[in-house]
Amino acid sequence: MKIGINGNEANVAHRVGVNQYAFEILRHWPEDDVTVYLSHPPLSDMPKLHYEVFGPRKMWTLTGLQKKLLLDPPDVLFTPTHYAPLLPTRPSVISIMDLAFEKFPAYFKTSDLCQLKYWTRVSVAQAAKIITISESTKRDICEIYKVPAEKIVVTYPGFDQKRFNSQAKPNKKYGDYFLYLGTLQPRKNLERLIEAYRQLKTRSKLVIAGMINEGRGGWMNENIRASQNIILTGYLPDEDLPGLYAGARAFVLPSLYEGFGIPAIEAMACGTPVVVSRVSSLPEICGEAAFYIDDPYSIESIQSALTKVDKSKAKLGLEWIKRYNWDNTVRQTLEVIKSVYVQR
Numbered sequence: 001m002k003i004g005i006n007g008n009e010a011n012v013a014h015r016v017g018v019n020q021y022a023f024e025i026l027r028h029w030p031e032d033d034v035t036v037y038l039s040h041p042p043l044s045d046m047p048k049l050h051y052e053v054f055g056p057r058k059m060w061t062l063t064g065l066q067k068k069l070l071l072d073p074p075d076v077l078f079t080p081t082h083y084a085p086l087l088p089t090r091p092s093v094i095s096i097m098d099l100a101f102e103k104f105p106a107y108f109k110t111s112d113l114c115q116l117k118y119w120t121r122v123s124v125a126q127a128a129k130i131i132t133i134s135e136s137t138k139r140d141i142c143e144i145y146k147v148p149a150e151k152i153v154v155t156y157p158g159f160d161q162k163r164f165n166s167q168a169k170p171n172k173k174y175g176d177y178f179l180y181l182g183t184l185q186p187r188k189n190l191e192r193l194i195e196a197y198r199q200l201k202t203r204s205k206l207v208i209a210g211m212i213n214e215g216r217g218g219w220m221n222e223n224i225r226a227s228q229n230i231i232l233t234g235y236l237p238d239e240d241l242p243g244l245y246a247g248a249r250a251f252v253l254p255s256l257y258e259g260f261g262i263p264a265i266e267a268m269a270c271g272t273p274v275v276v277s278r279v280s281s282l283p284e285i286c287g288e289a290a291f292y293i294d295d296p297y298s299i300e301s302i303q304s305a306l307t308k309v310d311k312s313k314a315k316l317g318l319e320w321i322k323r324y325n326w327d328n329t330v331r332q333t334l335e336v337i338k339s340v341y342v343q344r
Contacts, residue, residue, distance in 0.1 A: 001341050004074030005029075006065060007036035007051070009081050011043055014235055016183055018097050020262065021133070021157055022080040028158075028330040035074065037065055061085055076128075076341050078333070084123040091128040091340045093333075096120070098133075098259025098280075099140045100187050107186040121145060128340045131333060133157055133260040136281035153336050156285075157262055158326030163242050164269040166318060170247035171240075174231060177205040178306065179248035179272075181241065181263050184210045189254040189277070189296050190224055196254075196302035197230070204249050209233040245270040250309040254296050258282055264290065265324055268317030275305050289313050289320035 010022035026036065027047045036042075038053045039060040055064050066085040069077065073089040080095045101108050101116040108116065124130060124145045130152045132138050138152045178197065182188060190208065197206045206229065226232045236244065245251060251267035253276045261282055264274050268289060276282040277296040291308050295301040 001033065001076065001338070002074045003031065003034045003337060004069070004077045005034060005036045006061070006077070006079040006081070006084075007038050007042075007046075008060065011038050011040065011046060013043065018081050018095075021095070021097065024158065024160075024326050025080050025330055025333065028326045030330065031334065037068060039064060075344070076337050078337055079123075082120045082123055084126065086119075086122060086126075088126050091344045092123075092126065093129045093131060093337055093340055094123050094127045095131045095133075096124075096137060096141060096259075098137050098257065099144060100185075100257050100259075102144050103140070103257055104187050127151075128343075129153060129336050131155055131336060134281035134284055136284055137259045153332070155329050155332040155336075156324055157260055158324045158329050159262060159265050159269055159321065161269070161325075163238070164245065164266040165242075166269070166271045168242035168246040168270045171243035172247060174205055174207050174247070176203060176249055177207045177231075177247070179207050179209065179244060179251050179267075180253070181209040181236075181244065181251070181267075182253070184208070184224060187256045189256050192296070192299050192302055193252060193254045194224065194230060196299045196306065199299065200303055200306055202306075205229045205231055207231045207233060207244070207248070209236050209244060241266070242270055245272050248272050250275050250291070250306070252306070253277065253282070254293055254302055255279070255282070256296055258285075261285055265321050268314075268321045271314050271318060273309050273311060273314055274317060275309060287320055289317040 007026055009019050010026050012019050015023050036049050036051045038051055039057045041053055042051050061083055066087060069085055069089045077090055077092040082094055082096045084092050084094050101113055105113055132152055132154055135154055138154050141147050141152055142149055245267045250273040253261055253264050255277050257280045259281055264276055264286055267274050274290045276286050276290050278292040278294050291305050293302050293305040
């Protein structure tokens with residue numbers, strides 16, 4: 001069986017969300033008989049796999065990759081994102097992280113939204129199997145796209161256990177602080193978090209780490225501003241993240257919607273209490289190991305959750321995250337691909 005993987009999402013310098021997912025899938029891939037397709041040469045940290053690089057780069061999935069699949073198709077194409085070529089030549093397996101663009105369309109640019117909605121719907125219809133990262137997102141896919149449940153397989157992502165663990169040395173740079181780490185998008189609910197923090201009587205700072213400009217990783221964040229006790233770090237290198245988690249009083253994810261929430265798992269792995277919204281996938285992913293914001297639309301509810309934080313659930317979090325492992329993710333993904341090959 002010849003497996004082809006669209007590796008473009010992994011082959012970027014600053015990996016967030018689906019980029020991180022795609023990279024870890026490739027990094028843990030066990031099979032030699034795989035070809036990874038790229039629009040430009042692999043970056044220095046990309047895993048040592050067999051790559052085929054070709055263009056044109058412009059609209060690569062619809063041009064370069066599509067042409068490649070027409071001329072020399074693999075037995076099964078795996079795309080660790082919801083964008084697949086529009087003309088299928090062999091069975092395909094796609095991945096969907098979340099459907100935020102369907103649930104919160106007002107938070108997306110019109111041009112991006114049209115592409116997301118149309119292309120995802122076509123990819124879902126054509127895919128032999130769909131992989132997603134939580135039962136919550138699976139329910140969304142079934143509901144919105146009317147997909148049979150048996151077409152969708154949930155494979156939980158993992159985390160880097162060598163980097164994120166209880167041995168991480170705490171960051172002392174910011175003193176005592178609450179931490180948010182992730183993309184700066186409207187559904188992350190940061191404006192309400194900031195307002196709740198400002199009304200909170202605390203000496204702890206609020207550190208917001210993530211993209212603060214338009215472009216990869218963040219948008220519609222003009223109202224997020226630094227102040228004396230609110231620190232915007234911008235994008236941080238990966239080596240800084242374990243210490244940032246470990247040094248925090250708590251990690252806070254006040255999102256209105258999440259497909260999974262890997263930062264919450266990374267924070268738990270570093271022994272840090274976690275505060276998340278009681279919405280979408282987060283109760284499923286964090287279980288009893290988190291403190292919950294019952295209503296993320298309520299500033300008072302966010303404030304209340306922050307006041308409840310203590311170390312009582314840190315040990316529980318260290319046990320809880322043992323269920324998330326990239327080797328398991330890749331093994332399950334490969335089982336899905338093999339099942340598609342057998343049934344083709």
